[in-house]
Amino acid sequence: MTKSLKSLVILLAAALSVAAFAKTEEQREAIIERIKPHGSVCVAGDTSCGAMTAVATSSGGVRSGEAVYNAACMACHSTGAGGAPKLGDVVAWTNRISKGREVLHDSGLNGVAGTGMIARGGCMNCADEEIIAAVDYMVDSSQ
Ligand code: HEC
Structure with missing residues (x-):
């Protein structure tokens, strides 16, 4: 009697953990589904997917001055x-x-030696032209 009760408990525990696994698997798929549309519609010029993504995809690999400014200098x-010197501050x-x-x-x-202006404004993956x-x-x- 106690032996079969023990195995019932073990069975129950096993069933519960399977259920828990199934739930997280289901949640994982739901999350993947939810994030999928964003990834697939994030194209150049689409600002809804965040500045960094827009930066990465604009004009065939070379980022615009404005995009680099927003990402690395702002x-x-x-x-x-x-x-x-602040952007738009003519006097400065x-x-x-x-x-x-x-x-x-x-x-x-190359930066300005002895100031906070470090080489490339710290943007080590920015190309010279960027x-x-x-x-x-x-x-x-x-100006
Ligand atoms: C960590 C802060 C910081 C970041 C990030 C930064 N700058 Fe600067 N920048 C400065 C400071 C401070 C100065 C003023 C230096 C001085 O005293 O002449 C400066 C000055 C400059 C100047 C004028 C230099 C001169 O010779 O008069 C240019 C051009 C410039 N930055 C470009 C950039 C660009 C482009 C980026 C982004 C890729 C950038 N900065 C990112 C702090 C920064």
Whole structure:
């Protein structure tokens, strides 16, 4: 009697754990279903799927200056953190712009020694042309 009761308990426990597994499997599939449409409709120019994805897919691999700015430069250049010249701040940019674009491109690529402006603004996966485009975007928006 006790032996069969024991095996019943074991059976019950086994059945319960199978049920629990089935539930999580079901939930997992539901989650996959829920996230699937987002992945499949996230195309270039679609802002609903977040800035980073839009950045990654815009204009055939090369990101626009604005996209790079938003992803890698904005943190400092929209707030003025550490003395960063703010985007659109004509006064802050006038003297810098008078140095010439090439100097500013160089600052974007190599940073400004001894300041918070680190090489590439810290964007290590940004191509040279993307950094240059971001500098141009900042300059064009700040004069
Ligand atoms: C961690 C903060 C930070 C980030 C991120 C950052 N910058 Fe800067 N940036 C600065 C600071 C601070 C300065 C001012 C340096 C100085 O004193 O001349 C600056 C200055 C500049 C200048 C002007 C340099 C000059 O020669 O006058 C350019 C151009 C520039 N940043 C481009 C960029 C670009 C492009 C990005 C993104 C790819 C970027 N920055 C990201 C902090 C930052």
